[in-house]
Amino acid sequence: MKIVVVEDDSQIRELIVYFLQKEKYDVVASGDGYEAIKLIAEIKPDLLILDLMLPNLSGIDITKIVRDLPEKYGNPLIIMVTAKTETDDVIKGLEAGANEYIRKPFDPRELIARIKNIMKRTGKKINKQIEFGDILIDESKYIVYENKNEVELSKKEYELLKYFIINKDMILTREKLLNEVWGVDYFPGDRVIDVYVGKIRGKFKILGENLKTVKGVGYKLIEKKF
Structure with missing residues (x-):
């Protein structure tokens, strides 16, 4: 998912970007209203995170411009982030076309939760890498790529690979893998895990080195500096 963050406070901007990138979102940031509107036209993001008070163009100005010209700027969801807490400011932002409003100071985890909630509520698909x-x-x-080359995987190979990566550096028991990847109602036996681990190890060189067997327990995908 492509996100444009527009925040003139560099520390807050960097904090927001850091937490969004941890969630694997594709993030571009700006601290200026004019620059932001150019970025939005170029990127056509899925989501805007806008401060209300910005140099040159305010968050409300940007929202109105984007909403008036969807053919140029796309149709992103908009979350306004601001220190202004008066009810009138909230109403103005929402009437301009913002979907959500969050007040400073805020916990970045709250922002992430709000993003996921708004995506679920609006039915907009969250695309992550x-x-x-x-x-x-x-x-x-x-689709899965290795060095930008597409690798063909079965559905279960794909799900198992994704589960290992999401839970990297954690010891995953065979029972846990069966429950999470195959489902609690399907018990093909521990052997199927070993077979599928062998398959994905054979398709990705890095897994041969980093996907370790924990004897008598299960597996652990170890993250090293690449």
């Missing part, structure tokens, strides 16, 4: 070394999973296309 998951990376591990030279492996990239594009969830929007259900």
Whole structure:
């Protein structure tokens, strides 16, 4: 998912970007209203996170421009982030076309939760990329790449790989893997895990080195500096 963050306070802007990138979102940031509107036209993001008070163009100005010209700027969801707490400011932002309003100071985890909630509420699909070394999973296309080359995987290979990467550096028991990847109502036996681990190890060089067997327990995908 592509996100444009517009915040003139550099510390807050960097904090927001840091937490969004941890969630594997594609993020571009700006601290200026004029620059932001150019970025939005170029990127056509899925989501805007806008401060209300900005140099040159306010968050409300940007919202109105974007909403008036969807053919130029796309139709992003908009979350306004501001220190202004008067009810009139909230109403103005929402009437201009913002979908959500969050007040400063805020916990970045709250912002992430708000983003996920607004996506769920509006039905807009969250497209994320998951990376591990030279492996990239594009969830929007259900495709996996290694060094930018597409790797063909079965449905269960894809789900098992994704589960290992999401839970990297954790010891995952065979029972846990069966429950989470195959489902609690399907018990093909521990052997199926070993077979599928062997399959994905054979398709990705990095897994041969980093996906470790924990004897008598299960597996652990170890993240090293790449």
